[in-house]
Amino acid sequence: MAGEGRLSFSVASVVEDVLQQHGNRPRDLDLESRKAEEAASRRYEAAGWLRKMVGVVAARDLPAEPSEEEFRLGLRSGIILCNVINKVQPGAVPKVVESPDTVLVPDGAALSAYQYFENVRNFLVAVQEMGLPTFEASDLEQGGKSARVVNCVLALKSYGEWKQTGGNGVWKFGGTIKSTSLGTKSFIRKNSEPFMNSLSRTSSINEKSLNSHSDLDSNKMSSSGSFSMLVRAVLLDKKPEEIPTVVESVLSKLVEEFEHRIASQYEQMKTAPYHVNKSLLKSAIVDKKGEDKNVKGSKREECFQKNNISDEELKSQSLKQKMIFDQQHEDIQELKHTLHTTKAGIQFMQMKFHEEFSNLGIHIHGLAHAASGYHRVLEENRKLYNQVQDLKGSIRVYCRVRPFLSGQSNYLSTVDHIEEGNITINTPSKHGKGWKSFSFNKVYGPSATQAEVFSDMQPLIRSVLDGYNVCIFAYGQTGSGKTYTMTGPRELTEKSQGVNYRALSDLFLIAEQRKDIFRYDVAVQMLEIYNEQVRDLLVTDGSNRRLEIRNSSQTGLNVPDASLIPVSSTADVINLMNLGQKNRAVGATALNDRSSRSHSCLTVHVQGKDLTSGTMYRGCMHLVDLAGSERVNKSEVTGDRLKEAQHINRSLSALGDVIASLAQKNPHVPYRNSKLTQLLQDSLGGQAKTLMFVHISPEPDAVGETISTLKFAERVATVELGAARVNKDSSDVKELKEQVLTLSVTVISIEFCNFCFIVLKQFE
Numbered sequence: 001m002a003g004e005g006r007l008s009f010s011v012a013s014v015v016e017d018v019l020q021q022h023g024n025r026p027r028d029l030d031l032e033s034r035k036a037e038e039a040a041s042r043r044y045e046a047a048g049w050l051r052k053m054v055g056v057v058a059a060r061d062l063p064a065e066p067s068e069e070e071f072r073l074g075l076r077s078g079i080i081l082c083n084v085i086n087k088v089q090p091g092a093v094p095k096v097v098e099s100p101d102t103v104l105v106p107d108g109a110a111l112s113a114y115q116y117f118e119n120v121r122n123f124l125v126a127v128q129e130m131g132l133p134t135f136e137a138s139d140l141e142q143g144g145k146s147a148r149v150v151n152c153v154l155a156l157k158s159y160g161e162w163k164q165t166g167g168n169g170v171w172k173f174g175g176t177i178k179s180t181s182l183g184t185k186s187f188i189r190k191n192s193e194p195f196m197n198s199l200s201r202t203s204s205i206n207e208k209s210l211n212s213h214s215d216l217d218s219n220k221m222s223s224s225g226s227f228s229m230l231v232r233a234v235l236l237d238k239k240p241e242e243i244p245t246v247v248e249s250v251l252s253k254l255v256e257e258f259e260h261r262i263a264s265q266y267e268q269m270k271t272a273p274y275h276v277n278k279s280l281l282k283s284a285i286v287d288k289k290g291e292d293k294n295v296k297g298s299k300r301e302e303c304f305q306k307n308n309i310s311d312e313e314l315k316s317q318s319l320k321q322k323m324i325f326d327q328q329h330e331d332i333q334e335l336k337h338t339l340h341t342t343k344a345g346i347q348f349m350q351m352k353f354h355e356e357f358s359n360l361g362i363h364i365h366g367l368a369h370a371a372s373g374y375h376r377v378l379e380e381n382r383k384l385y386n387q388v389q390d391l392k393g394s395i396r397v398y399c400r401v402r403p404f405l406s407g408q409s410n411y412l413s414t415v416d417h418i419e420e421g422n423i424t425i426n427t428p429s430k431h432g433k434g435w436k437s438f439s440f441n442k443v444y445g446p447s448a449t450q451a452e453v454f455s456d457m458q459p460l461i462r463s464v465l466d467g468y469n470v471c472i473f474a475y476g477q478t479g480s481g482k483t484y485t486m487t488g489p490r491e492l493t494e495k496s497q498g499v500n501y502r503a504l505s506d507l508f509l510i511a512e513q514r515k516d517i518f519r520y521d522v523a524v525q526m527l528e529i530y531n532e533q534v535r536d537l538l539v540t541d542g543s544n545r546r547l548e549i550r551n552s553s554q555t556g557l558n559v560p561d562a563s564l565i566p567v568s569s570t571a572d573v574i575n576l577m578n579l580g581q582k583n584r585a586v587g588a589t590a591l592n593d594r595s596s597r598s599h600s601c602l603t604v605h606v607q608g609k610d611l612t613s614g615t616m617y618r619g620c621m622h623l624v625d626l627a628g629s630e631r632v633n634k635s636e637v638t639g640d641r642l643k644e645a646q647h648i649n650r651s652l653s654a655l656g657d658v659i660a661s662l663a664q665k666n667p668h669v670p671y672r673n674s675k676l677t678q679l680l681q682d683s684l685g686g687q688a689k690t691l692m693f694v695h696i697s698p699e700p701d702a703v704g705e706t707i708s709t710l711k712f713a714e715r716v717a718t719v720e721l722g723a724a725r726v727n728k729d730s731s732d733v734k735e736l737k738e739q740v741l742t743l744s745v746t747v748i749s750i751e752f753c754n755f756c757f758i759v760l761k762q763f764e
């Protein structure tokens, strides 16, 4: 294993450090010579001890420091060996065959076979019985292994010395001999001795150990073998008493190294996956244990203690890691659950979204359907609205009393009193005071404002935009306030603006409001009828030619040759009216105020197009300022004045006849009796609406004319008023009102739907 390799190498490094500390470097040693030195040393020791045991005389054949050969030859007879063993263990060799003479046998001469066999055999048997290391008899021959003989002798020496000290306890170098050891064959090795196999120099080592030792040397070994060899090399030249210090040093270093290794592996384990750390640590522990086989005593216990601490730390760490793992596992499960819930939520939202989207589609479809129906409803609304206007009366007559002009405040008014649609006039009579009452749609007193007067005609402006024709007349004697009602005073203010301005302002306002649904084109004509001649008042070249009236025109223009000026605002119309007034004044003379002697007619042509359906609507509004209605006394006027008066009377009478015929629903309406009725033919009768503002002056001296005017107007109004009054309470009116109400609600709903539709479209 890698760990083992690292550890072995580490041990070698440690030893090397120790060797350096002790001034020796193993790689500088000549191992062979050291080995030889060691062998010689051991041989000398063995020889010295044998000589000492038998005496120098008996050991004369054995030098104190013999060579291998001398050592072998000296012991070959077996006499020294047997005598020595008998001294150590008396009676071990019962009979020693002594040499027949003491003559030194020449070197290399063979002893008698008997001597050779008997002594050596007896010695080897005795040694074997004592459990000491033995050798082969052939080891004493030439080429034999003298080292084994040396080992045997040294073992015997050790045993002898141990025995001399009492033979109790631990045998110093080899083992513990049992009480029966004398009779037994072997020693028991003491395993707690460190480096027993490699370090023992006193030959407690048996033959097998020596062989393995030799193998280790010869094979150059593994790193642990190297380690042993190196330690041996260190110890070779050390005295026995020095060994403990060196060994102590080596062991300390080893322990330090192991602790360092353990600590570093523990650090690795903290960062590496749990199981890997564990296996590494295990291997480290195994390695350490392997090394520790040779490390005994207190140092090893200390090391084990530290290992135990590491184990505890490891267990604690493992427990922590397990807790973290469990927590992470729980978190993952929770996240999975959350993910699952979120997915389900999203799916639900998607489903809801599709559902909502689908509903929205249906709703939009409904709205689109409603929007398409919106125009149909509008059309119906338009018709109903105008029916209501009809029920109010397609011909309405209003009476307006002019206030006294400045400087006339002392006069007594001809108007006695005004009550709703009735006006009572003071009439002078031969028998004193008299009264005469007249009925109209409404009577405006002298204090009525321009706005109040306009409010009654305002609903008809919408009818014009819906394609209906409207005629608004200002009737009355000269100076009664016709122009004031239709246009306003000379000094115009917003408040004093007349019907014309207000009607046109309204018309453009409504057209603007409807611009998304309708497109309106507005154009203006301004004509004058003087002495039954029709003239164009909007000419700019000063021409004053007569114009023809053609009622059959497809364009809706009865006077197609008159100037038709497109307008897009009230200001445009005012400018044109000013132009018309200017042209009208051209014809006036100092003695003849033409504005009172002619009818002026401002006609606003409106053409509307339904942008959805393409339907065209065409309507027009005639704003007519009639000539003065005062009667002309034929005896008092002649010439042109008489002619003017006759034309005016005839045309006003024709107008009265037409309106009366319309009101009475006569099959024949005499439009052709005057240019005025001819011009207004399309706007009088049918679905057209007619409004007449009858003006009277309050001055008593004009009471005759006032009564005459009122009689004329009442002739128009009475029939219509009668019909209106009948209809007012009829069930038709009630039903129609309900329909209008329902329709209004529908229109509002549809308007709202349309608004929603537009808003939804914005979101698309």
Ligand SMILES: Nc1ncnc2c1ncn2[C@@H]1O[C@H](COP(=O)(O)OP(=O)(O)OP(=O)(O)O)[C@@H](O)[C@H]1O
Pocket: 401, 402, 403, 405, 446, 476, 477, 478, 479, 480, 481, 482, 483, 484, 485, 489, 490, 593, 595, 596, 627, 628
């Ligand atoms: N309601 C009114 N309030 C205040 N002033 C008025 C009113 N009506 C008319 N007048 C004034 O009376 C005078 C005559 O009015 P106006 O010119 O409108 O009469 P007319 O009928 O149009 O006359 P003509 O037929 O000559 O045109 C003017 O000065 C006008 O300002």
